[in-house]
Amino acid sequence: MAEFLFERLCLIGVGLIGSSVARAARAKGGIARTIVAHTRRPETLARVRELGFADLVEADAGRAVEGADCVILCVPVGAYAGVMRRIAPHLAPGCILSDAGSTKGSVIRDLKPLLPAGVxxxxxxxxxxxxxxxxxxxxxxxxxxxYVIITPVPGGDPAAAERIAELWRRLGSMVERMDAETHDKVVAIVSHLPHLIAFTICGTADDLAEETREAVLRFAASGFRDFTRIASSDVDMWRDIFLNNRDALLEMLARFTEDSHALARAVRYGQADFIEDRIRRGRRIRRGLIERKQA
Amino acid sequence: MAEFLFERLCLIGVGLIGSSVARAARAKGGIARTIVAHTRRPETLARVRELGFADLVEADAGRAVEGADCVILCVPVGAYAGVMRRIAPHLAPGCILSDAGSTKGSVIRDLKPLLPAGVxxxxxxxxxxxxxxxxxxxxxxxxxxxYVIITPVPGGDPAAAERIAELWRRLGSMVERMDAETHDKVVAIVSHLPHLIAFTICGTADDLAEETREAVLRFAASGFRDFTRIASSDVDMWRDIFLNNRDALLEMLARFTEDSHALARAVRYGQADFIEDRIRRGRRIRRGLIERKQA
Ligand SMILES: NC(=O)c1ccc[n+]([C@@H]2O[C@H](COP(=O)([O-])OP(=O)(O)OC[C@H]3O[C@@H](n4cnc5c(N)ncnc54)[C@H](OP(=O)(O)O)[C@@H]3O)[C@@H](O)[C@H]2O)c1
Ligand SMILES: NC(=O)c1ccc[n+]([C@@H]2O[C@H](COP(=O)([O-])OP(=O)(O)OC[C@H]3O[C@@H](n4cnc5c(N)ncnc54)[C@H](OP(=O)(O)O)[C@@H]3O)[C@@H](O)[C@H]2O)c1
Structure with a gap:
């Protein structure tokens, strides 16, 4: 086994995810001889230099990827096509291009057409x-x-997928593989729909009459408070996720809406059995998570 | 000031809330000379005797309230009418009847008609x-x-309301007063709707094809996981809350549904500005909570 998994690891975007990859790679060792970081804005570049988690900080995305044997995009998924246009001409043959984006169908759609031969x-x-x-x-x-989900592209080199899997295992994660379509459906219900709901209910509360809204903030108690934590996430990232997992998200929202209408109807007509059944299903799912130690 | 706020405090129902009142009253002191506890099932009675947080454990609800100068109902709100029929004939004149129920309009509706003179x-x-x-x-x-919200009934004795306020302050809480209708609206959005949503999304996930459902449990990540925690709450309590805050809950659900449709439409047609605005509102509400130290 080589001393390092990669000689030169380039992170395009070093916010929460990119900077965590850099920090974890340093902390674990054996992952990359050199870590190159690129970020878009001069002020973030300056801050990244101060924080010192990368060996090289590069203002130009094209120059950043030059000579890298692994490039990981850690920018909002809506920025992929633009970023790819800038870096594609500079990607070295033999390089593995990976990413950390929250949608996978859109990522393949935006990156694959511009992929240079040998990458x-x-x-x-x-x-x-x-x-x-x-x-x-x-x-x-x-x-x-x-967990880290890898969605290998049809016709891709299995050895490249295995090196990315090994990267994440060395960073401490469990790796699972699935196709991009299944991934997008699963994250739609596990993460994207809960976020859409959380943003929405905050807006609904915000529209209440002044007096009620004040009381809502004061008595946020448990329930609403958990939703607002979810709803405090980054604007660009979530706009891009919604727009780039549109079909799966709208499908899951439609199912959820049907189910909420069924429960509302039971409340309206006092159907206790139906209501109890719904609550029990919630408890069962929770138990499933606890058994899987995901709670 | 008297040595104790109440001579004989009777708790009808000693689950999470009732037993916490008993424990806190003991721990704080100066609240009740004698704590009487009643619970419905023999096995719970036996467990309450073992736990020892009450001075007297009484199997009969009528006998439990005899001679009490304060009675607090801590049972699911759907049980109030039945419990009240059993205890009303035994309530001593001068007694204050209070409760901890999560709905307030229904509580007044169910208790007031049976209230004996002098209580x-x-x-x-x-x-x-x-x-x-x-x-x-x-x-x-x-x-x-x-916070503890007190919803005084029109025509009630302000001194009685003040003693219940003092009880909760001594238990460590901040007391607010509002009318029952406002209370029911506020908790509908702060607590009841989030629970309805959480129960629903767990059901939606439970209905997915086997393969996707397995993946949902495995990747519950943040978002869905928080919803399942909310959804693991007690069946009887939540059935009763939904049925007893029906109008406010259905009204808030209708508003939420309209808002979620508006956001879905923006996703469908790629209206980034609208989506960003919704996400920003979520973040603003969250900031409001943090400023109020309720986050
Ligand atoms: N946050 C999560 O919970 C999470 C979890 C899993 C996956 N992800 C995915 O990981 C990726 C990064 O998320 P993050 O949370 O690390 O985001 P973040 O903390 O906001 O960082 C975003 C990074 O991308 C850069 N960037 C933003 N917009 C850009 C644009 N239009 N063009 C070029 N660069 C841009 C930012 O540069 P400047 O700051 O210099 O502008 C910054 O370096 C996203 O695709 C997200 O979906 C996020
Ligand atoms: N849990 C919360 O987060 C919370 C917060 C604020 C207010 N509340 C309100 O506080 C009240 C109590 O909730 P909790 O969480 O303490 O519930 P809990 O832990 O489930 O305890 C319920 C108590 O009520 C008794 N009970 C249940 N069904 C009954 C019935 N049909 N007739 C007579 N007694 C019955 C139970 O007796 P057995 O066990 O002997 O059957 C037990 O003593 C509810 O009105 C609830 O809405 C709850």
Whole structure:
């Protein structure tokens, strides 16, 4: 086994996710001889230099990827096509291009057409995060014991997918593989719909009459408070996720809406059995999570 | 000031809330000379005797309230009418009847018609709880720094309401007063609708094809996981809450549904500005909570 998994690891975007990859790679060792970081804005670049989790900080995306044997995109998924146009001409043959984006169908759609010959695409999604963003929010333990889903592209080199899997295992994660379509459906219900709901209910509360809204903030208690934590996530990231997992998200929202109407109807007509059945299903799902130690 | 706020405090129902009141009253002191506990099932009675947080444990609800100068109902709100029929003939003149129920309009509707002369009704709702239930789930610190909403009934004795307010302050809570209708609207959006949504999304996930459902449990990540915690709450309590805050709950669900459709439409047609605005509102509400130290 080589001393390092990669000679030169380039992170395009070093907010919460990218900076956590850099920090974890340093902390674990054996992952990359050199870590190159690129970020878009001069002020973030300056902050990344101060934080010092990368060996090289590069203002130009094209120059950043030059000579890298692994490039990981850690920018909002809506920025992929633009970023890819800038870096594609500079990607070295033999390089593996991967990412951490929360949608996978759109990522393949946006990256594959511009992929230079000799470069392997291995889309990946670490199922770990917080509601904070930017390079200060990252930490080395973020991926510890969390799942990373890899969605290999048809016709891709299995050895490249295996190296990305090994990268994440060395960062502390468990790796699962599935196709991009299944991934997008699963995250639609596990993460994207809960976020859409959380943003929505905050808006609904915000529209209440002044007096009620004041009381809502005061008595946020449990329930609403958990929703607002989810709803405090980054604007650009979530706009891009919604727009880039549109079909699966709208499908899951439609199912959820039908189900909420059925429960509302039972409440309206006093159908206790139906209501109890719904509550019991919630408890059963929770038990399933506890058994799987995901609670 | 008297040595004790009440001579004989009777708790009808000693699950999470009732047993926490008993424990906190003991821990704080100066609240009740004698604490009487009643619960419905023989096995819970036996467990309450073992736990020892009450001075007297009484199997008969009527006998339990005899001679009490304060009675607090801590049973699911759907049980109020039945419990009241059993205890009303035994309530001593001068006694204050209060409760901890999560709905307030229904509580007044169910208790007031049976209220004996000389007994004061002071409905109250501690905005504190967990997703656990039963006498083992209670703890003395549950109400510490949490709000309690008192909804005095028109024509009631202000001195009685003030004694219940003082009880909760001594248990560590902040007391607010509002009318029952406003209370029911506020808790509909702060607590009841989030629970309805959480139960629903768990059901939606449960209906997915086997393969996707397995993946949902495995990747519950943040978002869905928080919803399942909310959804693990007690069946009887939540059935009763939904059925007894029907109008406010259905009204808030209707508003939420309209808002979620508006956001879905923006996703469908790629209206980034609209989506960003909704996400920003979520973040603003969250900031409001943080400023109020309710986050
Ligand atoms: N946060 C999570 O919970 C989470 C979890 C799993 C996966 N992900 C995915 O990981 C990726 C990064 O998320 P994050 O939470 O790390 O975001 P973040 O903390 O907001 O960082 C975003 C990074 O991307 C750069 N960037 C933003 N917009 C850009 C644009 N239009 N063009 C070029 N660069 C841009 C930012 O640069 P400047 O700051 O210099 O502008 C920053 O370096 C996203 O695709 C997200 O879906 C996030
Ligand atoms: N849990 C919360 O987060 C929370 C927060 C604020 C307010 N509340 C309100 O506080 C009240 C009590 O909730 P809790 O969480 O303490 O519930 P809990 O832990 O489930 O305890 C319920 C108590 O009520 C008794 N009970 C249940 N059904 C009954 C019936 N049909 N007739 C007579 N007694 C019955 C139970 O007796 P057995 O066990 O002997 O059957 C037990 O003593 C409810 O009105 C609830 O809405 C709850």
């Amino acid at each position: 392997q695409l291995v889309p990946a999604h670490p199922m770990a995060g917080t509601e904070h963003s930017g390079p200060d929010a990252g930490f080395a333990e973020l991926f510890e014991n969390r | 004061q009704l002071v409905p109250a709702h501690p905005m504190a709880g967990t997703e656990h239930s039963g006498p083992d789930a209670g703890f003395a610190e549950l109400f510490e720094n949490r």
